[in-house]
Amino acid sequence: MRKYLKSEFRSVPYFILLLIIAGIVIYVLGAKKEKKIQENDENDLFSLTLGTDWFAQAEHGGFYQAVAAGIYKKYGLNVKIKMGGPQVNGLQLLLADEVQFYMPNSYMMISAAKQKLPLISVAAIFQKDIQVLLAHPHVGNDTMESLKNKPIFISAPTTASIWGFLVGRFGYSDSQKRSYSHSLTPFLQDKNSVQEGLLTSEPYLIEKKYGFKPVTLLLSDYGFSGYGELMTTTLKFEREHPEEVGKFIQASIEGWRNYLENPVLGNDLIKKANPNMTDDLLKFAHNKLISEKILTGEDTNQFGIGAMTDKRWSEFMNMLIKYQVFDENVDYKSIYTLKYLNK
Template identity: 75%
Template sequence: MRNQIKKEFRTIPYFILLVILAVMIFYVLGKKNHGTINSKENNDYFPLVLGTDWFAQAEHGGFYQAVAEGIYEKYGLNVKIKMGGPQVNGIQLLLADEVQFYVPASYIMMSAAKQKLPIISVAAIFQKDIQVLLAHPNVGNDTLENMKNKPIFISAPTAASIWGFLEGKYGYKESQKKSYSHSLTPFLQDKNSIQEGILTSEPYLIEKNFGFKPVAILLSDYGFSGYGELLTTTKKFEEKHPKIVQNFVNATLEGWKSYLENPTLGNELIKNANPEMTDELLQFAHQKFINEKIISGGDAELYGMGIMTDVRWREFANMLIESKAFDKNIDYHSIYTLKYLNNTK
């Protein structure tokens, strides 16, 4: 029987055996290296995770636009956006390398300098900080000075970013702080109270849902001169991957330019990520970006979107030092670099 098998085996043409053997080898190697093939394809684009500071919204529109239009891929990047939220600490995620970029405001970066955290900002999307304090109309709370000694509903993260300024420059007191759980009800029930918010969201929501236009005090109009949505990474990542950082900056700014011109594609991704988002709120925020020149104003009119300057950082730091929010020896130069802004488009 064994001899019969050998005999029949010898009758199979060698070229057929070679074909069979080649197919078997290709199949085995293909199965074994399936992940490697995908990794090779993925490796054509450098993987990055961008952590945002809240649920998907217009304030992140340029990032989503860059994803939707394939702009990041054009720059050799595979960017995923990780939404933030009330319980998400973006700085911790950044330091843990769970995200490679995060978008804090200037005050948070000053706090990072105080703590000597190894993170660095490489571009500023918002030339104005868009944080506001909201008040009921016709009760006299129409300036920051008049809001002193009034109850202010404010979350811990927001207080961490603006309270030192309010306390130092305007004499606000800790007793004014009232816990804010992202519900407008306490504010609506007390006409003498103040509410935190952002220019591009809460004013619209209050007017639409409750029928009155709140007083909105934009802190940047009162000397809170920081940047918003700062593209920020770790110093380790920046030193190791300068070309990737440059490409991410360029692609992101291109995405924001496109979003300001026509936000349709970015907004679709935003709504997919955050089903509670509405077209009306997205449109309201987009119009605020344009009317208030949040992204394109200030130094950006001269030097282009994303710009930061030593003068602006120094003014912001000095304002906070004079307000006693930070010590005069704080090394604020350590938290930003301008070198990626000379090659932006």
């Protein structure tokens, strides 16, 4: 009897071991099945890539939110986000079909129209361009007019985007331009100098690191009335995939609404893509997007986020013609469509 009990008790660990092994096998098989299901689901989605104009940041928050919250998948899309950077030419990537969407501003798109590039903007996420010029406080550089003849640190992409407007509107000259290599040091060393920047980042960085609030001049407050973050694709892609273009627009707009209300999911994905991004900067940028009504305004009150109108495009083009940036022969109407919007 005692021998039987001993044998019985010795068999218990083996039984438990068998249960553990069986559990592991079931788990592995289940994981493989789940992975296969996920792969099949991915294969059922329409894949496309969005190219951004810089490293991951709050200015792209709605797109990251749409990925993180599964909004794109809900619309039947598998969307990848390809980060931009100082050496990345997003329009070239778009034309080469390495990305299917990019986010230029109105000025860049009218330049594309002049060059007859086969591109088309299908929605305007930013109702205002967030480009700013920054100056030192207490030196008299408090208006756009006062910056004439002052040294301005400006990059080649920004020059292509806004310089013609500044020359035509305020009489700036090419002799003012200084090469900007994404370092604040030259600007900080010369209190009479001016620095390009974005409303949502450089003002925060300067105050945080150097202890003073720069004069921040938002170009849209001075007549630069174009859109920013234009959702733009090629004519070929838009003509071949109108249904998917419409879904991408609506999913992105939903992602942006979601992000403005609660940015946690999008911000987590942004920080994963760009480890240099901080919570404080994301919070600052998110607040600016809301307080300055970058995504909202008169047209969005009627038509919602992403709205574009013929009137706004016409006004912007007429402003550029007035200041002799472009001539009236540019077919600006060829580079945007309203058919996906304002329903």
